[in-house]
Amino acid sequence: MSLVEVKGMHFRYPGVGGRGKEEWTLDDLDLxxxxxxxxxxxxxxxxxxSTLVRVLCGLLFHQQGxxxxxxxxxxxxxxxxxxxxxxxxxxxxxxPRRSMDPRMSIGRSLSEPVRAIERRAPxxxxxxxxxxxxxxxxxxxPRYPHQLSGGxxxxxxxxxxxxxxxxxxxxxxxxxxxxxxxxxxxxxxxMDLRAQLGLALVMVSHDLAVISRICEEVIVMKDGLIVEAGxxxxxxxxxxxxxxxxxxxxxxxxxxxx
Amino acid sequence: xFCLTRGSVTVRKARLLPDTTEHxxxxxAGEPGSDLFVDAVVADVPETPxxxxxxxxxxxxxxxxxFxxxxFxxxxxxxxxxxxHDPLKLVVPDRLLPVGSPGYLFGTDKFGxxxxxxxxxxxxxSLFVSLLSTSVAVVVGGLLxxxxxxxxxxxxxxxxxxxxxxxALPGILIALVLATSTGPGNQAAIIAIIFWFIPIAARVxxxxxxxxxxxxxxxxxxxxxxxxxxxxLRHVTPNIGPLLIVLASVMFAAAILIEAALAFLGIGAQPPxxxxxxxxxxxxxxxxxxxxxxxxxxxxxxxxxxxxxxxxDGLRTILDPQQASRSGLM
Amino acid sequence: MLEIKDxxxxxxRHTIVDIERLDVAAxxxxxxxxxxxxxxTMTAMTIxxxxxxxxxxxxxxxxxxxxxxxxxxxQLAAVRxxxxxxxxxxxxxxxxxxxxxxxxxxxAIRLHMDLSREExxxxxLDLLTQVQLPDxxxxxRRYPHQLSGGxxxxxxxxxxxxxxxKLLIADEPTTALDVTVQNGILDLLRDLSVSRxxxxxxxxxxxxxxxxxxxxxxxxxxxxxxxxxxxxQVIGQSRHRYTQALIAANPGIADDEHLGExxxxxxxxxxxxxxxxxxxxxxxxxxxxxxxxxxxxxxxxEISVSEDGHTFKCWNPVQGAxxxxxxxDVAR
Numbered sequence: 001m002s003l004v005e006v007k008g009m010h011f012r013y014p015g016v017g018g019r020g021k022e023e024w025t026l027d028d029l030d031l032x033x034x035x036x037x038x039x040x041x042x043x044x045x046x047x048x049x050s051t052l053v054r055v056l057c058g059l060l061f062h063q064q065g066x067x068x069x070x071x072x073x074x075x076x077x078x079x080x081x082x083x084x085x086x087x088x089x090x091x092x093x094x095x096p097r098r099s100m101d102p103r104m105s106i107g108r109s110l111s112e113p114v115r116a117i118e119r120r121a122p123x124x125x126x127x128x129x130x131x132x133x134x135x136x137x138x139x140x141x142p143r144y145p146h147q148l149s150g151g152x153x154x155x156x157x158x159x160x161x162x163x164x165x166x167x168x169x170x171x172x173x174x175x176x177x178x179x180x181x182x183x184x185x186x187x188x189x190x191m192d193l194r195a196q197l198g199l200a201l202v203m204v205s206h207d208l209a210v211i212s213r214i215c216e217e218v219i220v221m222k223d224g225l226i227v228e229a230g231x232x233x234x235x236x237x238x239x240x241x242x243x244x245x246x247x248x249x250x251x252x253x254x255x256x257x258x
Numbered sequence: 259x260f261c262l263t264r265g266s267v268t269v270r271k272a273r274l275l276p277d278t279t280e281h282x283x284x285x286x287a288g289e290p291g292s293d294l295f296v297d298a299v300v301a302d303v304p305e306t307p308x309x310x311x312x313x314x315x316x317x318x319x320x321x322x323x324x325f326x327x328x329x330f331x332x333x334x335x336x337x338x339x340x341x342x343h344d345p346l347k348l349v350v351p352d353r354l355l356p357v358g359s360p361g362y363l364f365g366t367d368k369f370g371x372x373x374x375x376x377x378x379x380x381x382x383x384s385l386f387v388s389l390l391s392t393s394v395a396v397v398v399g400g401l402l403x404x405x406x407x408x409x410x411x412x413x414x415x416x417x418x419x420x421x422x423x424x425x426a427l428p429g430i431l432i433a434l435v436l437a438t439s440t441g442p443g444n445q446a447a448i449i450a451i452i453f454w455f456i457p458i459a460a461r462v463x464x465x466x467x468x469x470x471x472x473x474x475x476x477x478x479x480x481x482x483x484x485x486x487x488x489x490x491l492r493h494v495t496p497n498i499g500p501l502l503i504v505l506a507s508v509m510f511a512a513a514i515l516i517e518a519a520l521a522f523l524g525i526g527a528q529p530p531x532x533x534x535x536x537x538x539x540x541x542x543x544x545x546x547x548x549x550x551x552x553x554x555x556x557x558x559x560x561x562x563x564x565x566x567x568x569x570x571d572g573l574r575t576i577l578d579p580q581q582a583s584r585s586g587l588m
Numbered sequence: 589m590l591e592i593k594d595x596x597x598x599x600x601r602h603t604i605v606d607i608e609r610l611d612v613a614a615x616x617x618x619x620x621x622x623x624x625x626x627x628x629t630m631t632a633m634t635i636x637x638x639x640x641x642x643x644x645x646x647x648x649x650x651x652x653x654x655x656x657x658x659x660x661x662x663q664l665a666a667v668r669x670x671x672x673x674x675x676x677x678x679x680x681x682x683x684x685x686x687x688x689x690x691x692x693x694x695x696a697i698r699l700h701m702d703l704s705r706e707e708x709x710x711x712x713l714d715l716l717t718q719v720q721l722p723d724x725x726x727x728x729r730r731y732p733h734q735l736s737g738g739x740x741x742x743x744x745x746x747x748x749x750x751x752x753x754k755l756l757i758a759d760e761p762t763t764a765l766d767v768t769v770q771n772g773i774l775d776l777l778r779d780l781s782v783s784r785x786x787x788x789x790x791x792x793x794x795x796x797x798x799x800x801x802x803x804x805x806x807x808x809x810x811x812x813x814x815x816x817x818x819x820x821q822v823i824g825q826s827r828h829r830y831t832q833a834l835i836a837a838n839p840g841i842a843d844d845e846h847l848g849e850x851x852x853x854x855x856x857x858x859x860x861x862x863x864x865x866x867x868x869x870x871x872x873x874x875x876x877x878x879x880x881x882x883x884x885x886x887x888x889x890e891i892s893v894s895e896d897g898h899t900f901k902c903w904n905p906v907q908g909a910x911x912x913x914x915x916x917d918v919a920r
Binding site: 038044045149151152179180181182183184185187188191192195206208209210212213214215216232233236237246247248250251252253254255256 | 623624737766767768770771774793794795796797799800823833834835837838839840841842844847848850851852853854855856857858861862864
Binding site for chain 2: 014057086089091100101102117157164
């Protein structure tokens with residue numbers, strides 16, 4: 001069942017490319033994301049992958065084309081049921097330190113989505129459940145972000161995103177800022193949670209190796225365009241597009257051969 | 259719960275809720291948390307040291323600044339209830355008494371008014387003018403800055419330019435214009451300072467506010483449906499809080515100086531309202547005869563301005579949570 | 589050519605680096621791999637005297653027979669740039685945005701070599717060609733922001749090798765670059781090292797990159813050199829448990845045939861996380877995270893030898909205990 005449908009989407013940052021210059025950050029994109037799937041979006045810097053994810057989850061707004069969630073255009077959702085849209089789509093960011101307000105306690109940060117979406121303060125029991133899901137305990141609740149490590153903060157970020165029970169979890173380079181040893185922990189966590197909660201996972205990464213372990217489908221982007229998309233095994237072993245081929249080859253060259 | 263002690267480091271396995279089992283080691287696939295070694299939080303909370311130790315650990319500027327500002331405030335408040343003499347009472351026979359005269363600790367001015375009493379009331383005046391003008395300027399300017407930072411590119415440009423124009427306006431001229439139109443006095447000084455400072459407060463706020471707005475936790479807030487104003491007030495403001503506090507204290511110091519300057523020029527507080535600036539001005543012709551008359555108001559101004567500046571510096575240090583925990587206060 | 593002996597770098601109460609022995613032979617490529625906070629960058633910076641001001645350095649770093657520890661800033665500055673070149677992670681930050689490329693490269697030459705303007709210009713053009721930048725003549729007049737990340741890094745390499753250094757230290761030079769560009773830079777560094785017989789000390793957290801570029805690897809954890817030896821040995825026959833764990837935790841890209849199998853398979857993790865400074869356990873630094881810990885690990889391990897040139901510090905290494913007798917002498 002397709003949860004997210006994108007047709008002919010164009011996006012440009014406001015204020016960019018003025019004077020009628022037709023330069024889109026995201027150029028005529030079509031894609032769809034099924035419930036419960038694991039999709040990877042790969043590309044190099046400037047490919048627009050992070051921008052795409054933000055448009056998909058309603059943080060940025062496309063100028064042309066359609067972006068539909070569960071059959072309805074995002075703009076219609078935001079007009080009639082904005083909180084429901086937010087509840088069902090959540091996002092985890094790249095830098096754990098930048099994604100937590102340094103002046104809010106972990107407990108407060110953790111409770112924000114429920115406060116905003118369900119208009120209530122979550123109970124401590126609930127918060128401990130969320131923390132347990134990501135391998136943390138109630139000890140972190142009164143702490144502040146600077147007292148936690150990057151890996152721990154990222155886990156809090158995941159807990160926070162999942163606290164409202166979304167159907168789609170977007171992850172923008174969730175492990176790029178983490179050490180390799182911690183990266184594996186967070187990736188395993190995401191795999192486990194997806195299995196347990198039936199989430200759709202949309203992960204952006206520049207690291208093909210990470211994508212190849214977690215995602216079943218992959219979308220390759222370059223300069224705002226989708227260059228290739230399909231099942232991960234297919235795209236990586238038989239890339240149809242020369243750019244994809246170059247990307248895979250480069251990634252293989254610096255990938256671990258043990 | 260058990261403790262492993264390695265050398266001098268104690269690593270505690272944290273508590274879980276009573277009805278759950280501790281997960282550690284390799285677990286089955288799909289079981290979340292199973293191989294996530296539940297580790298103790300990075301920073302152990304140090305014991306809170308004794309109060310005296312905590313006071314001693316505060317940064318020096320804060321201590322000195324607090325002392326000076328505290329003295330200033332005490333003097334200003336005390337002046338409401340008591341002054342050694344009535345500062346307004348002219349006792350001409352007692353004019354120009356030197357420092358240390360019986361009953362007149364700092365002497366008297368050319369009309370026989372007690373210098374100390376006038377200083378105290380002058381403090382009250384400075385406090386009133388500065389507090390009012392600074393508060394209004396910081397709040398209004400800050401809001402304007404937040405509004406600008408949170409706007410789309412076009413509005414942001416328009417507002418920024420307006421702010422820049424405001425910053426470029428010379429404050430003294432505003433004061434002069436006001437004084438000639440609405441009449442001199444404290445109100446002219448207050449309004450002049452407010453108009454002078456609002457653009458400055460706005461300009462100072464815009465940059466940092468924009469930086470904060472670009473951070474991921476702001477995006478996260480939007481992602482769970484918070485409105486822009488919630489973000490501005492609940493996320494941006496506390497995070498530029500230290501900046502605003504420093505700004506307020508520096509502005510307060512400047513306001514005191516400006517109030518005195520305007521009074522000195524004759525546009526601010528008018529006689530008989532006591533103001534340090536007016537005291538200074540009146541002391542000028544008598545410089546040779548009674549230098550103390552210039553000394554005391556001058557020193558009062560210097561110490562108060564210095565105090566607020568130091569206080570601002572010290573507050574900034576302790577209000578930043580990272581710095582605070584490094585100096586062992588949190 | 590470069591010999592490090594008993595190097596200790598301490599800041600405040602914390603010992604950031606504690607390396608008994610590390611060598612770089614002339615013209616060879618050494619990769620130092622470790623996670624953030626492991627001390628690998630600190631070691632590299634200390635070699636050229638770029639460690640923080642409050643760092644206390646003891647031990648010996650000899651470069652071509654000359655002792656570097658204890659030299660004054662001025663003396664070290666003379667060594668830097670002329671005999672030892674350095675390139676850093678973010679090329680955009682390392683280049684002066686207000687100065688044209690040609691001039692920046694020329695400055696590096698002018699600082700250490702006494703040449704006429706034409707000679708310098710010729711040398712600059714030559715360098716830019718050597719780093720495989722196309723259209724060198726035109727590039728001279730461009731500003732850094734007009735170049736791509738990969739091109740910027742090549743310019744930095746040109747600056748670093750401008751005076752024919754015997755050793756090039758590269759601190760995560762490809763981390764900020766796209767993967768398609770990375771390989772070009774790595775190839776370039778390898779070629780330069782070979783053609784100029786220039787030693788290369790490459791620091792990175794990325795095992796894949798290190799494996800590609802290095803001939804010898806040093807694995808650093810908690811400031812200690814826990815394993816050291818030829819690439820094939822250290823990666824193919826790792827002895828230290830951390831090395832083994834690090835390799836296992838690295839999600840490489842599987843071969844085409846196996847791609848489908850490894851999807852959704854959990855990765856091997858290393859328990860816990862790197863301790864903060866000052867919170868490392870006593871004895872072996874890897875205690876508490878190691879899956880093969882034994883009682884002996886309460887004592888700091890000594891250096892053991894696996895094969896000629898392959899050393900490690902572990903009481904319970906992969907493939908059983910090893911010979912510690914005379915290990916320090918055998919270790920290069």
